Amino acid sequence: MFTGLIQEKGRIKEIRKQSRTIQLTCSASEGLLADYQIGDSMAINGTCLTAIAKQATTFTVDIMPETFQRTTFKQLSVGAEVNLERAMAATQRFEGHFVAGHIDVTTRLIQKKQLEKALILTFAYPVSVQGEIIPQGSIAINGVSLTVTQTTAQAFSVSLIPHSKDQTTLGQLKQGEWVNIETDMIGKYVKYQRK
Known part of the structure; x- marks a missing residue:
């Protein structure tokens, strides 16, 4: 679950395409990724995605065919800026509105x-x-x-x-x-x- 309050802007560092499925690596600050783990969720431009790899200032996600078709990811290029938001912690204040990270x-x-x-x-x-x-x-x-x-x-x-x-x-x-x-x-x- 997300709130729609963007934490920071990241930048697409690498896109690896395999048919309609892509693996995307994005940069983020060390602060945002400090306790971010493989398996955690991150909304990239509003799309909930799961980390499959993580470094100090980058993380990588898989984008499946359904997500690829329903979103603007097919139009992204390396260097593009994106909005980032980590999944909401149960203990934080809820602002914004209920955002599932599922693009309509x-x-x-x-x-x-x-x-x-x-x-x-x-x-x-x-x-x-x-x-x-x-x-x-x-x-x-x-x-x-x-x-x-x-x-x-x-x-x-x-x-x-x-x-x-x-x-x-x-x-x-x-x-x-x-x-x-x-x-x-x-x-x-x-x-x-x-x-």
């Missing part, structure tokens, strides 16, 4: 504009998650816990404060770039209970 869909950034101190990001609204993205609801974009500020039939928007813009990779997104989306877990249960 990917979508594209269609507009980026500054509004005073806020950075407004607008994304295409994927039909497959209709009813799961609502105004003032929670959403995780590349693992970042955000509040949906506006929705239409074709798009939804979020607003980044300067801290979120600077401490995550979202401020660097370019129009047309793809992101991982995890809709609100509670909203999904409500939607599927109505069926």
Whole structure:
């Protein structure tokens, strides 16, 4: 379980592809990896992955075909920055929102504009998650816990404060770039209970 509060940005150091399955090595600070062990979870751009190897400032994960197909990992290249969050400890304060690290869909950034101190990001609204993205609801974009500020039939928007813009990779997104989306877990249960 994760909170969507990014701990730091890492960088992709190596990608080894075998058909649709890849092994990915990512850099992180010694502090973040100090007690991180093989078998522990790390959310990379919102995707929960398990460590298969670890050094002082790098860790390696396997990405299976299902994950590869459902996420933006197939578009990542060596040197790309990614959002990192370790799994939540039972003893820590819970902030953000419940994030499982299971990506529902990917979508594209269609507009980026500054509004005073806020950075407004607008994304295409994927039909497959209709009813799961609502105004003032929670959403995780590349693992970042955000509040949906506006929705239409074709798009939804979020607003980044300067801290979120600077401490995550979202401020660097370019129009047309793809992101991982995890809709609100509670909203999904409500939607599927109505069926």
